[in-house]
Amino acid sequence: MICDFVAEFAKLIATYPEDIKVQTKQGDEITEIVLYANQADVGKLIGKEGKMIGAIKTVISGCKAKDGVSYKINVEPV
Template sequence: MKDLIETIVSALVDYPDDIQVMSREEDDRILYTLSVHKEDMGKIIGKQGRVAKAIRSVVYAAGSSQHKKIYLEISE
């Protein structure tokens, strides 16, 4: 799942080397935290959060085969 997130985001940003995806697994969910370069934050969020919502939709669909809820958090 980390590879999927990195692949999607690297096509959108100017600084692909600064992409960091961390995961934390709990009992009933998996939380992925995405961190990008400060200047790329607007490209990841998009107008009115549309790009972030689209990324989350793809990640949630790809993780639907797992028996845990998947969350994607975008941090600065």
Template sequence: MKELIQAIVSPLVEHPEEVRVTSKEEDGRITYTLSVNKEDMGKVIGKQGRVAKAIRTVVYAAGYSQQKKIYLEISE
């Protein structure tokens, strides 16, 4: 899943080498934290959060078969 998130986000940003994805698993849920360069934050979020929503939709659909709730957080 980390590779999928990186593959989606890297082409969108100016500094793809600074894209980091970490995961934390706890009872029944997996939280992925995406961190990007401060300058790229607007590109990842998009106008009115549309890009972020689209990324989350793809990640949630890909994780549907894992029988766990998937969350994606975006941070600097």
């Protein structure tokens, strides 16, 4: 569910939405969400001073309160 949100949000921002992929890596205490995007879109997804990725992190932090799992998100080029 969180991965779907992250993917759909990223596709709205991206110039190349077909390149957006999201993977999760389960850990003991932290679930890492890796957002893969076209190199041209990485800067857009991070945003000026990290504001776009910060907005995504804010929404994800609400999920932490609901299910007790900590999430970490990274944006990487395809």
